[in-house]
Amino acid sequence: MNAVQRPRLFIEAMREDDLDGVMEIENSVYEFPWTAGNFRDSIRSGYHCRLALHHDVLLGYFVVMVAAGEAHLLNLSVAAAMQGRGHGYELLQEVVELARAEQAGSLFLEVRPSNAAARALYARNGFRQIGRRRQYYQAAVGREDALVLSIDLPPMQGYRP
Numbered sequence: 001m002n003a004v005q006r007p008r009l010f011i012e013a014m015r016e017d018d019l020d021g022v023m024e025i026e027n028s029v030y031e032f033p034w035t036a037g038n039f040r041d042s043i044r045s046g047y048h049c050r051l052a053l054h055h056d057v058l059l060g061y062f063v064v065m066v067a068a069g070e071a072h073l074l075n076l077s078v079a080a081a082m083q084g085r086g087h088g089y090e091l092l093q094e095v096v097e098l099a100r101a102e103q104a105g106s107l108f109l110e111v112r113p114s115n116a117a118a119r120a121l122y123a124r125n126g127f128r129q130i131g132r133r134r135q136y137y138q139a140a141v142g143r144e145d146a147l148v149l150s151i152d153l154p155p156m157q158g159y160r161p
Contacts, residue, residue: 009090014049014061016040021058022051025079032138034075039063042074048098052078052091062091064098071099071153073109088121096125100153107153110146112137119147127151 014022019036026033043049048064060078064071073095078087099107110133111118127149136146 009052009054009059009087009094011050011052011094014039014043014051014063016043018051018058022061025058025060025077028080029077029083031140047074048102050094050098052087052094059087060091062095064095066099066102066104069103069105071095071102071104071107073107076109083117088118089125092121092125096151096153100155103155104153106150108148108150110136110148112144113147114144122149125151 019039022039023033023036026039039049042063042065045065048062048066050062050064051058052060052062058079059082060076062076063074065074066072076088076091076095078091096107107127108130109122109127111122113119128151129147130150131148133146133148135143137144
């Protein structure tokens with residue numbers, strides 16, 4: 001069996017002047033995307049907003065809030081053309097390492113039940129469903145529930161986000 005080789009991602013802080021590229025991805029992968037204002041507010045609030053680059057090409061990003069010993073993954077996205085190549089996994093590993101370095105004991109997120117690819121990624125990485133938020137997401141018709149997922153994070157030494 002041949003191993004699939006992925007390009008090494010470079011992770012850097014998201015800045016407000018990166019938002020054009022972020023919004024290009026966001027608008028292409030979500031029917032109901034975040035706004036530039038959502039990202040701007042996250043940056044200004046001091047959330048961990050990171051870009052994933054390969055040779056200066058933006059492949060994806062994530063936004064994580066850490067407070068009171070818990071981390072909450074608010075957004076993790078990979079450009080549509082780059083999906084299915086393991087980049088989501090790599091970004092999720094960065095999120096977990098960052099949360100552990102910030103001494104979060106748990107990492108939480110919400111995901112649409114209809115997002116099978118994301119649900120599979122999270123399940124493969126040890127997340128478990130701990131709840132459901134009724135009518136959480138906007139949908140084409142009405143609203144869609146959110147599944148609340150969580151993973152416990154053992155302490156980590158040596159990583160600096």
